[in-house]
Structure formats: C-alpha cells, structure tokens
Amino acid sequence: MRMNQVFAGFLICGLVVGAGCSSSMKGSGSSWFGGSSFKVQAYETKTLPNGLTLIYVKDESLPKVEIQAMVKTGLRQEAKEKAGLNSLVASLLSQGTSTRSAVQISDAFNALGTEFSASAGVDAVVANADALSSDADALLALFADVLMKPTFATAEVNRLKSQRIAALKRRIDNPGNYSRRKFSEFLFSGTSYSRDTAGEVETIQALRQTDVIKHYLANYRPNNTIVAVTGRFDAAFAKKVEDVMGAWTSREIKPPAAEQFPVTETLSVKLVSKKGLAQAQVLLGRPMIPRTHADYLALRVANEALGGGFGARLMQRIRDDLGLTYSVYSSLGSNQETGYFQIATFTKNPSTGQTLKEVLKVYETFINEGITDKELASAKAQIVGQYPRGLETADSVASTLMSLNLLGLPLSEIEAYPGRIEKLSLKEVNEAIRRHFKVGALKALVYADRAAVGTQIQEFSPIVETAR
C-alpha cells in the first residue's frame, strides 16, 4: 500500500516498537472474543516420498499466492572457521541456476512484482516470494529453480563475498544492532549461537566456492525442508508443487554436533566502548530453557508481566516513573537447542549506571516476590487477546507452523496454545520463576563511550573492550 510504504519512513512512534517475544501463541473460543470465537485458518500438511513436508493454507480473500521454504540449516551446521557460510549460501540461491543467470532471476521475480528473499536465522534459512495468483505457475517455476538448482558460479560467489564483507564492516554504524550482536556473543560465548549469522570479515574472506557447494548439497534437501503454499490457489497448482518438489533428491542429513551451552551463575558486566556515542545501550540476560521445556509457557506469562509491554513493570518503572529511556522490554527467545532471556534498553550517557541498577532492582523483586494475581490475569489477557492478530493472514499461519516444527513442537500447538496459557496458575508461574531465575545471575552488556560513562558502573568491575 503506497501510503503505508511512503509514510513508514518517517513515523515517529510514541511508545516504541516492541521488542516482542518469540512467535507462537493463540486464542480459540476464548471469552475475550465475545460472540465470535477465534479459529485458526484451516491448514493441511503432507509429506512427499522424498521427505519434503508441505503445508497448505488457503485464503481466498486476496488474489495472491505465496511460497515459503524453511531449510533447517543454521549456525550449528557451519564450522566456526567458516562462520557466515550458511548465510552466504542462502544469499547465493538466487544468483544463478543451471538455466537462469542472476540478472535473469532478478528480472523475472521483479516482473512478478516480488523479490526472492532468503534470510538465514540461527537455526534455519527461510525463503519466500509471492505473486498474484494468475502468475502462480511462473512463481513456482522460478522458486523451485533457485531452491533446487542453484549453480554458485565463482563470479557470483566472489561478488557476494565482497558485498557481505562490506556489510560486516558497517555493522558498527548502527549502535542498536551492534550492541545486540555483541550481547549474543557475550551470552552464548564459545558456542555456535554466539556467532553472527553473517559471519566475520576474516571467515568470509576465506570461504571458497567448494565450501558453498558442499554446504548446499549437505543441507538443502527435501527431507530437511518445509515448503508452505498460502493464499489463493487450486488443487491443480498444489499438484504441480508436488510434482516439481517431488523431483528433489533426498539425502541423509547429518545432525550437528552436540554442544554444551553456558550457564550463568553470577553477574558479569561488559563495557564495549566506542568514542562519540550519544547514548548508552544496556542489555542484560541469561541463557534460558528451550521452547519445548514444560515450564516455557509459565515463563512466557511471567515475562509478559516483567517486560512485555507498556503496563509491565520495567516500562512503568524505568520509562514512566524515572524517564530514563524511551524503550525497555524483556523477552524470551527460543533457539532449537536452548533459549535466552533478555532485557534491552538505552539511556543517555550520564544515567547509564542508574539505569543498569534500576533494571537490576526490578529484576530482583520479580524473582524474590514473583508476580501477582492481577499481573497474571493481565499477562494472560494480553497473550491470548492479541493471539489472533499474529495469525490473521495465511502466510503468518504457515510461518508459525514452520517455527513450531523447527523448535520441536507438534503443529497442534497452534490451536492448543491459548488454552494452555489460560490454564496456568499463579503458583505454577511463580515456581517456574524461582526455578529458572536467580538473583544476580545475569550477563550485562553496556555499549557506550567509556569516557562519557566514567565511573558509573565501576562497582560491577566491568570487562572493558573497544568496539571494532
């Protein structure tokens, strides 16, 4: 929509864009929705003989069809010294196939009004493109070609390597992104999840065409992939999808090596310094249980009360009472093998120490006292009440299903979620808080100008590092 696109560039949001929690939650037939109950749009799944999982979500409301593919390859599938390989391979999919050049591919997708996007997350690559339903066949032909028959020509590999290195050198120009990067590195130190999906300048430089081809052949296989087709399409189109994708050859997928994830037992603070920064980024967190853990939903509710929104404790105290920041959120993140808990905010240089200490106080009270009955009710109301919005479109239903599958949950969780949230008792939530949080057991990272911060966080004896 033109107006939206155009104005998106200079909206100034009054109350900040949420950091949000990981995706999946739901609300069916709940009292929240008055007379009309909420039902997740119908979906179908199917597994082809070559092991490919297919998801179909039909939606007749717009004359549009979207194809998404999730290939389960991430940081754990690339060696440390080849950091960034997984992401480079994803970007190279659309840079040439056995029958189409990079230029032809880009022309063809743009002619459909779309762009082929393949983004590499920590555990999976998600690719997607969409088109008007009348162009469904052309979309399928292109999509399948780049997914199944990329050629990785040397010139394209070198072009993208150079592009990636340039982007990595610029990471530091965005303080918010850069501080999140440094925080992941600190939090998951020594494990795959500590790395930037984009890699590092040195590791990208060392990558060769053969690395790319090997990585592709080992991971881009139908039995390691979910393809979702959403929107307006008919049975004949579904059949075509199955014919085309059915021709993809399966291969045994080697599971990644098991890793030991760090445990955080004490408070450790790191100051990453860059001269001239006008604001300090403050991040705190600890590794946390994975999405499949029995206590996850209880913590999801607890997090909502601590830092899920405007009415939550962190926002009320740090922003509304003290005026220390514009945004402060806590979130629970889920990776395939582990999870994390994180609080993120920013403040002016002179209040860096105060902000860190006030956040720690809120966090301590949260652990010592747990949440209240009222907070429990509000947290449930928010999670369940907003659930349908996350599943309003067919493609969002499909991506939620794919995430559930990636994180090792049954697809039926998409329906069961709100009911499970509603059932949680205060006792269950507060016991889960005590089991999984511990006062002082946090890693904290401050990204700021060391000179401007001065002695404010001295008492934490921070590890000091210079940004580069």
Place this chain on the structure above:
Amino acid sequence: MRLRLVIMTMLIFCSGSAWAQESTSLKIDLPVEKYTLDNGLTVLLLEDHRVPMISYHTWYKVGSKDEAEGVTGSAHMLEHMMFQGAKKYSGKDLHRIMDENGISWNAFTTYDYTGFYMNLPSSKLELIMDVEFDRMSSLNLDEKNLLSEREVVKEERRFRVDNNPQGLLWESTMSTFFKKSPYRWPVIGWMKDIEKFDIETLRKYYSQYYVPNNAVLVIAGDFKTSKVKSLIQKYYGSLPSKALPPKTDAGEAMRTAPTFARLKKDVQSISFNLSFPGVKEGDPDMYALDLAGTILGAGSSSRLNRDLVYRKQIALSASSGHFSLQDAGVFMASVTMKPGMNSENALATVEREVAKLRTTKVSADELKKAKTILMKSYVDGLSTMDAKARALAANEIVTGSYKTMLDNLEKYEKVTEEDILRVAKKYLVRSYASLVMLEPQQAPVAAPAPTSATPAPQGGAQ
C-alpha cells in the same frame, strides 16, 4: 505477459471475502461506510469478521508541519502526553486497563498527522470508545508528567537521530531540501526545542487541534455497523466542534540552484541522498513520478541497483522513490557506498540515470514491471485489518477522501512512457536538486564533486 496484464486489469477488492473478476477496469473496492457527525467528526467503518478483533484508529489532522520555529516537535510531544491520562482514566489506569483487556495500543506522529490506534478483542469496543472519548475531550496536561515525558522524548531523539547516523542523514536531507517549508524540521523536533517544551504550548495545541472536526475515526473489523454507529453517536455525539486555526500551505517553490550539505561522522562508509522536487499526494503528476522512482530504484533489477550494486560493485545499496506529503513531495535517490569507496563514480551514475529519464523513454517492459510492483504493494498493504484502517485514515486525511486510494490503481495503469518522460523533464532537473552526503571523518580518497554547479557546502542539520 499478456495473461498477467489481463489479470492486473481485473483486480476488484470485495467485501472481505472474495475478489470479483469481471470488470476490465482497475479497481479496489472496500465496503466502507463513511459519514460525518454533526460536530464534524469523520467516521469510516469497515465491517469484516475474519478474526474476532477490531482495529480502532483515531487520527488528528495535526503534524509537525503545523508547528513553528522554536516549538518544533510539539505535535509529537502532545502525542506522548496522550498516554499520561485524562479526566476519567489516569495514565497508570490506562496501561493497566489495556493490559487487563488484552488490548495493544500505540501512536505515531508524522509531518502531516498524528495517529492513535488500538487492536482489541471485539468484545472490548465500548471500553475503548470511553477511553478515546476521554482523551479527546479532557486530556490531563500536567506539568509534572511533561517533565518526565520530555526526558523520554529526548531519549527517543538520541535513539532515532543523534546516535543513529542514518537518522541524521534523513534529518539533514529534509532540512537541506526544504528551505521555507515547515517540512524542513524533524517530526521529533530539534533537541533545543524539546528541552524547553512548556505545558501551555501543548495545552494550546491540544485545544486547537484535538477536536472532533479535526479528527478521523476509522474502525475496522469484527462489529455490526448499525450497533457501532449508535455507540459512536452516544460517545462522541455530544462533543462540540471548534473553529480550527487557518491552514497554511506547507509547500514551497522550486529552488533555482542546487543545495548541498555534508555531514562528517564516525561511520564506515559514505551514504548520500540526491533529492529532486516531487509533488504532493494526489497531484496528477504523482503517478508518473512514483513509477519513475520505481523504475530507477525499486527492486534488485532496478536501474540503480543493477548498475551500482551488481555491475560496478561499488555500493552496498542503491534505491530511489518518490514520496508525497500533504503539501509537497520529494523524489529521492539513496546510495550507500561500500567502505573505502568514494562516491564520485556513484553520484555521476545516479545523475546520468536521472538524466536518462529526462531524455529517453523507458521501455514498455520496465514500465509494466514498475506498475506490477506498485500494484502488488497495494494489495500487500491491505492484508490485515490494521493495515486497511491505516490506509483508509491516511488517505482520508491527506487527500480529503479515502476513495483516492481506491482510484489510484487505475491512475497508475494509465501512465504511459511519454508521461514518465514529461514528469522527468519537469521535476528531475539538476538546478532543483539537493544533495546530502554522510561521510566518515576521514573520507576515502578524494572528496566528491557534488554537481557540476558545485554549490558551496551549507552544512546540514546539527
């Protein structure tokens, strides 16, 4: 190719369920009911029962363009104060009530308007009306709250602009491009103005602009139109209308010589924005300019991306587009160089490509591709209830009627290769241009020569 063209000309958006495909004219049709209360409140209702939720938007026709030097950022500051409570509901109450009822809410301010929105389970509609009536009629503008909220806004400014080089580049781009128009100052305001906001100024803005005859209410989602209409009358009907301050035109005449500003920051690579005058929203030339901007720089196959990113491999990104505000527009090309690359070659390329739009007709294929990209983005932008409500509100406010957006597809479809050539000749003229460079402290290689006219650097914002 032919098949697509036929389908493209058959887009008709019907009531939330199906698209009818019978007409050959290009048309989106949303079943909107529009009316105006006696007090001047404009109401747009879009009933749609897809999910049991409602998107509730209250937008006021006041933005940063309605401010003056010395009080820049007032509209945005007032938007923040709208979360500090009113007569019936205090600020703390509001946050608690929203949470308890599973409602998400927020707001934003732009150059032209201020929008408040809520996404709620449909059973909570009347509660929201009570809250929005309270905030529209008796906001609590309190000195103490302002002092604290001012600090929040200062943090927001540091976050978006002062500590964010790309934010600075945008701010400087606008303040260099516009010389007289209120569009020259940032929506969030200059820091020196934020620091001295006083409650009386905000009270004045509130009483002048937050009145029913200056607002548009859009409700989209799961409700019964007849019932909602009576609720609207019940809650908003008693509010008095007020005489509004006279509207001033925020547009300005095209310049006669190019302008240039250079920002030196601790960044790794050069970025620049080359801007030309565009037109205001709804201007007959808008459609051709939008398409010209798309051909030049939207998508991986666009002229700029293909040349600078793919072929020459000197830029990390290169894009362009035309955007329209209520009273003016800007046609902008934006390039971010790879670290270590100077901008000379890229700037020359952008200038050459812009010149080519003025002298050579675009190909039929390129024009068709650009139309498809724009039309598909229209369709994409109507995928959720909230997005539909936004689109309706924005078009209603900026063009005077939400229907403009429904008619736009047809207008894009009618644009010809000759139209592109004509608008390029009229607007994309070097002497009208404005260039802003963001550079590392130590610029790589030689400093760029901005344009052949080589205007004297004027220094941007800050």
